Amino acid sequence: GAVVSQHPSWVICKSGTSVKIECRSLDFQATTMFWYRQFPKQSLMLMATSNEGSKATYEQGVEKDKFLINHASLTLSTLTVTSAHPEDSSFYICSAYMVEQYFGPGTRLTVT
Amino acid sequence: DQQVKQNSPSLSVQEGRISILNCDYTNSMFDYFLWYKKYPAEGPTFLISISSIKDKNEDGRFTVFLNKSAKHLSLHIVPSQPGDSAVYFCAASIIQGAQKLVFGQGTRLTINP
Numbered sequence: 196g197a198v199v200s201q202h203p204s205w206v207i208c209k210s211g212t213s214v215k216i217e218c219r220s221l222d223f224q225a226t227t228m229f230w231y232r233q234f235p236k237q238s239l240m241l242m243a244t245s246n247e248g249s250k251a252t253y254e255q256g257v258e259k260d261k262f263l264i265n266h267a268s269l270t271l272s273t274l275t276v277t278s279a280h281p282e283d284s285s286f287y288i289c290s291a292y293m294v295e296q297y298f299g300p301g302t303r304l305t306v307t
Numbered sequence: 308d309q310q311v312k313q314n315s316p317s318l319s320v321q322e323g324r325i326s327i328l329n330c331d332y333t334n335s336m337f338d339y340f341l342w343y344k345k346y347p348a349e350g351p352t353f354l355i356s357i358s359s360i361k362d363k364n365e366d367g368r369f370t371v372f373l374n375k376s377a378k379h380l381s382l383h384i385v386p387s388q389p390g391d392s393a394v395y396f397c398a399a400s401i402i403q404g405a406q407k408l409v410f411g412q413g414t415r416l417t418i419n420p
Binding site for chain 2: 201204206213229231236237238239240241244284288290292295296297299300301303
């Protein structure tokens with residue numbers, strides 16, 4: 196149990212376009228989901244906390260207008276990277292909270 | 308400001324021996340600590356946790372030790388197995404219940420046959 200999926204697992208997009216990443220809790224409901232990003236050989240950095248039915252809470256330094264988060268249901272949260280640039284290339288991981296955080300497999304975003 | 312630090316980026320251990328992974332933190336408000344294991348192209352998997360009211364927690368081959376005065380925790384794996392080869396992250400939380408985690412940089416553990 197406690198499986199979290201992410202889609203897509205990897206995506207390549209051109210600079211200036213937008214990319215949507217989905218995070219789903221498959222066998223449980225999660226009122227809270229988290230979005231992280233990880234640069235090579237660095238730690239997972241929390242970007243934002245997503246609560247179902249309310250606005251996401253962003254960490255300091257994370258642009259909320261660039262990284263749009265929607266948590267429309269108890270099993271789905273989406274992260275949209277708007278007007279992506281090469282420096283947004285990273286590994287994005289979500290987690291869903293149910294007593295503990297259960298992580299998705301991550302999405303590798305490459306912006307060319 | 309790296310509040311959780313894993314100073315060893317990599318560690319190599321012979322199969323059957325003990326693996327010791329270390330983690331230091333700076334924020335004295337942290338009261339809940341976790342270890343995660345991560346394989347390439349996968350998300351972290353929860354391994355073991357410890358509350359600040361304890362100094363040791365054991366689960367099978369995995370034991371986590373917490374030294375609050377030194378702001379240091381360690382993960383012991385014994386005996387080490389080839390399947391233990393992965394990147395290990397320690398994480399800390401101010402609120403028990405694992406919300407809003409702060410992660411270390413990770414240590415890549417390689418178990419040699």
